[in-house]
Amino acid sequence: MEFEPSGKELSHFPFLKKAQDPIRARFVSLGTLLGTSKGEALVSLAVSRIQDAVTPKKTRVPEVSDTPEDEIAAYVLARIIASCVNDKQLIDRLTRYEADRAYYFLVNEEEWNSSYVQEDGEYSRLWTTIADELGIRIAQDRMPVPDYVELVAPLHDDRYRLVNRNVVRGFVTINKNERYELLRERIRVLLRRDLPHRVPKDICELLAPRAAEIKKAYQEQMLRQFGKVEEGAFPPCMQALVSALAAGINLTHAGRFSLTAFLHNIGMDTTGIAELYARSPDFDIEKTMYQVEHITGRGGSSTEYTTPACAAMQTTGLCVHRDPLCEKISHPLSYYKAKKSRPFKPAPTKPQVPDKNLKNS
Numbered sequence: 001m002e003f004e005p006s007g008k009e010l011s012h013f014p015f016l017k018k019a020q021d022p023i024r025a026r027f028v029s030l031g032t033l034l035g036t037s038k039g040e041a042l043v044s045l046a047v048s049r050i051q052d053a054v055t056p057k058k059t060r061v062p063e064v065s066d067t068p069e070d071e072i073a074a075y076v077l078a079r080i081i082a083s084c085v086n087d088k089q090l091i092d093r094l095t096r097y098e099a100d101r102a103y104y105f106l107v108n109e110e111e112w113n114s115s116y117v118q119e120d121g122e123y124s125r126l127w128t129t130i131a132d133e134l135g136i137r138i139a140q141d142r143m144p145v146p147d148y149v150e151l152v153a154p155l156h157d158d159r160y161r162l163v164n165r166n167v168v169r170g171f172v173t174i175n176k177n178e179r180y181e182l183l184r185e186r187i188r189v190l191l192r193r194d195l196p197h198r199v200p201k202d203i204c205e206l207l208a209p210r211a212a213e214i215k216k217a218y219q220e221q222m223l224r225q226f227g228k229v230e231e232g233a234f235p236p237c238m239q240a241l242v243s244a245l246a247a248g249i250n251l252t253h254a255g256r257f258s259l260t261a262f263l264h265n266i267g268m269d270t271t272g273i274a275e276l277y278a279r280s281p282d283f284d285i286e287k288t289m290y291q292v293e294h295i296t297g298r299g300g301s302s303t304e305y306t307t308p309a310c311a312a313m314q315t316t317g318l319c320v321h322r323d324p325l326c327e328k329i330s331h332p333l334s335y336y337k338a339k340k341s342r343p344f345k346p347a348p349t350k351p352q353v354p355d356k357n358l359k360n361s
């Protein structure tokens with residue numbers, strides 16, 4: 001007998017096809033729905049969902065307080081609104097939030113639902129349905145090595161490294177907690193892969209006031225999180241770019257882009273960024289302002305760029321003077337956050353030679 005999740009179960013895992021099919025049938029035209037009071041209520045639910053996603057310390061236990069259909073619709077709308085905002089970090093946070101939420105329900109699912117006995121006497125649990133739909137080959141206590149390796153690639157936890165695992169006849173042994181953690185990772189990757197959606201312009205226009213509200217709240221959140229800009233907490237790559245600027249070196253496009261996006265992401269305003277570039281002897285105010293406004297999403301395009309991750313910085317030759325903290329992070333913003341949260345001990349000074357990769361050829 002095929003397992004049929006209840007409406008409430010589907011609202012815990014709103015990304016499932018079974019969850020979304022009835023919603024599509026019910027809300028035929030999004031444009032029409034958004035003009036109704038029901039649409040407004042659903043958009044408000046979606047906005048709360050995004051606000052929960054960007055709150056760093058989550059104190060609320062995920063729960064379904066509205067009807068399952070409304071919860072699922074709010075999930076869909078939150079992804080549409082985030083696509084209209086089109087900020088990479090916001091989208092990352094939303095997908096991580098959704099994956100964490102599903103993980104919470106997965107872990108508790110056994111308690112709530114016990115098990116479902118099939119005709120052949122086998123037990124079918126909700127997680128197996130989810131795993132099937134996510135296309136992940138995972139059994140109660142093991143998974144095939146190739147699937148495992150692909151799945152754990154973005155995870156930084158040493159316990160997931162294949163050398164630390166028990167492998168038996170092509171299968172990696174996993175425990176119950178790990179099974180759910182791996183499912184969470186798969187959910188995160190799949191939900192992230194689909195975003196941003198290509199949302200029709202007229203729909204984004206209808207959602208523009210709420211999108212602006214989220215953008216503002218998110219920026220305030222980011223500023224609170226990063227606090228006062230502290231140059232002493234910059235990662236080595238960004239310090240090298242600042243030193244190169246001060247030494248009068250013309251930065252490559254990748255260098256300028258990475259530094260500007262970084263400064264913007266940690267909350268430095270446009271004037272502050274321009275002042276930093278003014279340290280360069282060939283400073284051109286108009287050109288600098290144009291570039292800064294373009295990268296920070298104020299120059300006509302609504303796209304705000306995010307600092308490249310360490311892997312991308314390595315590819316462009318901008319990852320220089322790595323230090324021990326670099327081994328623990330994968331993003332320059334994580335470095336900055338980590339360094340700011342510790343008491344700052346100045347590193348022993350060593351003359352830094354500007355790296356050739358920073359320089360425009």
Ligand code: SF4
Binds near residue numbers: 238313322
């Ligand atoms: S590892 Fe990351 S943070 Fe450290 S220098 Fe390289 S790019 Fe910068």
